Amino acid sequence: MPQPSAPRLPTAELAEDGERIQKVLARAGLGSRREIEQWIALGAIRVNGQPVKLGDKLHEGDQLSINGRPVDYARRLEQTPRVLLYHKPSGELVTRNDPEGRPVIFTQLPRIKEGRWIAVGRLDVNTQGLLLVTNHGELANRLMHPSFEMEREYAVRVLGSVSDEMLERLTRGITLEDGPARFESLMPAGGEGANHWYHVTLKEGRNRIVRRMFEALGVTVSRLIRIRYGDIVLPPRLKACTFSEMSEQEVADLMVRVGLIAAPPAAAPPPAMPHQRADGPAQPSRRRPKPRRKDKP
CATH class of the missing domain: 3.30.2350.10 (Pseudouridine synthase)
Structure with missing residues (x-):
């Protein structure tokens, strides 16, 4: 019987319209979301050289630094969650x-x-x-x-x-x-x-x-x-x-x-066998056997 596929772990790509900075950096393992929000409030995080504020988004290719040090967040996003x-x-x-x-x-x-x-x-x-x-x-x-x-x-x-x-x-x-x-x-x-x-x-x-x-x-x-x-x-x-x-x-x-990835789809039912309905067990054939002829004496 087919088994449900395993859920897929998140990918490293960002959403097309960007994602909130604290969410991306938390996913990259740089800290908890609360910690990163505190860093933003203190002005420790810059994107493309500019200080950021809560609610700002990060887009593919953006350059990010924390306390003046560049951070390769894209590479960190590729790590396997543990x-x-x-x-x-x-x-x-x-x-x-x-x-x-x-x-x-x-x-x-x-x-x-x-x-x-x-x-x-x-x-x-x-x-x-x-x-x-x-x-x-x-x-x-x-x-x-x-x-x-x-x-x-x-x-x-x-x-x-x-x-x-x-x-x-x-x-x-x-x-x-x-x-x-x-x-x-x-x-x-x-x-x-x-x-x-x-x-x-x-x-x-x-x-x-x-x-x-x-x-x-x-x-x-x-x-x-x-x-x-x-x-x-x-x-x-x-x-x-x-x-x-x-x-x-x-x-x-x-x-x-916790809603970070989608649940895998349920396994599809196996294809129906001959004389088997998709929603039930196999059914007997309705054809009657031909009568046997008696042998002549």
């Missing part, structure tokens, strides 16, 4: 460098020739677990954007008892200093003595939101592990400080999920 699943340990920072000399995740990742690795969101220094990292800035942007409702799941260990009324409030919704917040689900997951485990899910990634929600009810989170991001689960055998890489097919499927 996604790593990194198991971040507690005590490691999601940043490129730390003035205090603390360990950072990017020293644990493989080197790439073009572009750079971009973390999909952040985990605070005391949180461990699944962190997605990609060389495709627009993919990172969409995976983080609230409109795509990427569900995050955490295993949470709290110190002390949590009443049923508290649990209900956390799923019904509470108000934090930066707005309302709620868990999509909250399930008990065992524990001993004063320590209790829960699995919680939510569809946003505000700073320290899981810890702050429990703290708002006077409950201390003693351990926090992200175990899922969207449909991607932390591999059980992936040790802390190590990573695994998604296959090209898995990356393509992920890009379909």
Whole structure:
């Protein structure tokens, strides 16, 4: 039976009428769209020698520089999109460098020739677990954007008892200093003595939101592990400080999920066989067999 064709990864060509600068540079792996928008606002990006503003487009053949240095964005666009699943340990920072000399995740990742690795969101220094990292800035942007409702799941260990009324409030919704917040689900997951485990899910990634929600009810989170991001689960055998890489097919499927590439067309049905309708099984022949003549004595 014919199988559906695999989704095709994006090409390096720009649209005929150009594309927004931050979108192109994010796709080229130069940074997240938000970072690039900040560079534009600071006047760090020029096209054909002229400073640009938000909303400006890049066209085929345009010359671009960042902080006075020419950037071959066309060559960077030809790189294959990659996604790593990194198991971040507690005590490691999601940043490129730390003035205090603390360990950072990017020293644990493989080197790439073009572009750079971009973390999909952040985990605070005391949180461990699944962190997605990609060389495709627009993919990172969409995976983080609230409109795509990427569900995050955490295993949470709290110190002390949590009443049923508290649990209900956390799923019904509470108000934090930066707005309302709620868990999509909250399930008990065992524990001993004063320590209790829960699995919680939510569809946003505000700073320290899981810890702050429990703290708002006077409950201390003693351990926090992200175990899922969207449909991607932390591999059980992936040790802390190590990573695994998604296959090209898995990356393509992920890009379909966030609308970066179109889903492949469904496989066409096989051609009908003789006496077979296109919408059903083979039908028996309606011709009757000829009667046999009796042999003469």
